[in-house]
Amino acid sequence: MTHNNTKAERTGFGSKIGIILATAGSAVGLGNVWRFPYMTGENGGAAFLLVYIACILLLGLPGMISEFIVGRRAQANAARAYDNLSGERPWRFVGYLGIFTATIILGFYAVVAGWCLQYLYASLLGHVQGSADYAQTYFQQFASHPVKPVMWALAFIIITHMVVVRGVRKGIERASKFLMPILLILLVILVIASCSLPNAWKGVEFLFKPDFSKLNSHVFLEALGQAFFSLSLGTACLCTYASYFKRDTNLLGSAAQISVLDTLIAILSGLMIFPAAASVGINPDSGPSLIFITLPNVFQQAFGAIPVVEYVVSIMFYALLVFAALTSTISMHEIGTAFFTEEMHMKRRNASFVITLTASCISVFCAWSVGAWDSLKIMGLSLMDFCDRLTANILLPLGGMLTCIFVGWFIPRKIVFEEFTNQGSINANLFLLFVFTVRYICPIGIVLVFLHQLGII
Ligand code: PFF
Numbered sequence: 001m002t003h004n005n006t007k008a009e010r011t012g013f014g015s016k017i018g019i020i021l022a023t024a025g026s027a028v029g030l031g032n033v034w035r036f037p038y039m040t041g042e043n044g045g046a047a048f049l050l051v052y053i054a055c056i057l058l059l060g061l062p063g064m065i066s067e068f069i070v071g072r073r074a075q076a077n078a079a080r081a082y083d084n085l086s087g088e089r090p091w092r093f094v095g096y097l098g099i100f101t102a103t104i105i106l107g108f109y110a111v112v113a114g115w116c117l118q119y120l121y122a123s124l125l126g127h128v129q130g131s132a133d134y135a136q137t138y139f140q141q142f143a144s145h146p147v148k149p150v151m152w153a154l155a156f157i158i159i160t161h162m163v164v165v166r167g168v169r170k171g172i173e174r175a176s177k178f179l180m181p182i183l184l185i186l187l188v189i190l191v192i193a194s195c196s197l198p199n200a201w202k203g204v205e206f207l208f209k210p211d212f213s214k215l216n217s218h219v220f221l222e223a224l225g226q227a228f229f230s231l232s233l234g235t236a237c238l239c240t241y242a243s244y245f246k247r248d249t250n251l252l253g254s255a256a257q258i259s260v261l262d263t264l265i266a267i268l269s270g271l272m273i274f275p276a277a278a279s280v281g282i283n284p285d286s287g288p289s290l291i292f293i294t295l296p297n298v299f300q301q302a303f304g305a306i307p308v309v310e311y312v313v314s315i316m317f318y319a320l321l322v323f324a325a326l327t328s329t330i331s332m333h334e335i336g337t338a339f340f341t342e343e344m345h346m347k348r349r350n351a352s353f354v355i356t357l358t359a360s361c362i363s364v365f366c367a368w369s370v371g372a373w374d375s376l377k378i379m380g381l382s383l384m385d386f387c388d389r390l391t392a393n394i395l396l397p398l399g400g401m402l403t404c405i406f407v408g409w410f411i412p413r414k415i416v417f418e419e420f421t422n423q424g425s426i427n428a429n430l431f432l433l434f435v436f437t438v439r440y441i442c443p444i445g446i447v448l449v450f451l452h453q454l455g456i457i
Pocket of ligand 1: 026027028029030031032102107229230231233235238328329331332381
């Protein structure tokens with residue numbers, strides 16, 4: 001009884017379907033709609049997409065199941081989960097690493113989520129319609145403003161904070177039950193609109209016709225990072241959420257469904273952006289601003305003939321994007337909040353405050369580093385890009401790899417079997433394949449990508 005109460009306090013998750021939706025909500029977000037198109041654009045298109053899908057299948061899916069196993073078995077926050085299952089304190093470090101990584105991601109992710117809030121607000125006022133040139137100037141002026149991007153980013157973190165502290169999460173989960181399908185339908189409509197623009201086929205070709213000469217070690221690392229970022233893998237976020245899963249949740253089935261949904265939304269986002277970008281002459285490698293400078297053109301060219309439709313579609317799209325981002329930021333926030341509440345014995349409200357304050361500081365500097373204060377650079381990258389690459393390309397794969405090693409080599413095989421097969425009742429024939437993958441394929445694959453990037457092999 002006490003245990004159940006603690007669980008309810010920890011998250012306020014409503015039901016079995018609620019927690020699976022929340023996990024899918026964590027995975028689907030700006031990583032799919034904003035980061036995937038810009039990464040694909042910067043890394044040569046279709047060849048990147050192929051490597052990305054390989055990373056999801058070979059490394060992401062087994063990594064996700066591994067985090068689920070650790071979380072559901074241990075039923076505790078990230079740090080305690082690793083500790084509980086191994087009985088060896090050094091494994092706590094993986095949990096700490098996850099909390100650290102998630103808080104940095106929350107910091108820069110909120111900046112982009114803030115951009116979405118600004119675009120939602122501007123579309124409500126009818127301000128973001130316009131030509132490619134106008135869209136580019138609009139974005140630049142907004143992003144380099146010393147106050148506005150900071151204000152929106154902080155607003156986003158505060159909204160996240162309120163959801164995490166107040167436990168209005170049940171409502172959010174219920175809402176995602178119908179908002180996620182609406183996002184999917186709207187994406188399909190925008191894909192059709194984008195693909196019917198003049199010269200759109202060039203963009204479709206860019207996304208689906210691989211040019212293998214574009215493959216190099218950096219592309220592998222970026223695809224690996226994108227796969228982990230998009231699946232929310234390597235921050236112990238999935239482990240934290242899985243600690244609320246039911247005993248009969250099919251871990252393999254849930255991981256497969258979430259990965260398919262996540263990849264589908266990423267590909268649809270690519271199909272929404274590249275044909276439109278090709279049609280209006282925006283470079284696919286325009287970087288983080290890509291969707292913000294391309295989308296207004298899609299809205300205008302496809303629906304401009306009936307202004308009210310253009311108005312409604314743009315508002316709906318940015319509102320859904322904000323919602324998708326929120327379900328992801330809640331998950332990043334929850335990792336640290338659960339940790340400080342349970343391990344440091346802080347009140348949930350105070351624990352949340354620590355995360356909110358830390359993420360807000362990161363956000364402010366990240367927002368300035370891509371605008372008003374663009375001399376704020378680390379290793380030649382803006383602070384925002386630095387935080388993005390540090391987490392996606394290094395910390396997430398590292399966290400995911402350690403989890404695979406932990407599950408493959410350190411947790412007793414019997415426990416892994418019980419969790420993977422729900423006490424022998426399902427998926428038993430895939431068990432050995434899973435163990436082989438997490439023992440060898442995942443760690444070796446990730447180490448090879450790291451070494452290749454460092455030029456060692
Ligand atoms: N997977 C999220 C997205 O694609 O937007 C981003 C994310 C969420 C990364 C939670 C890491 C995390 F812990």
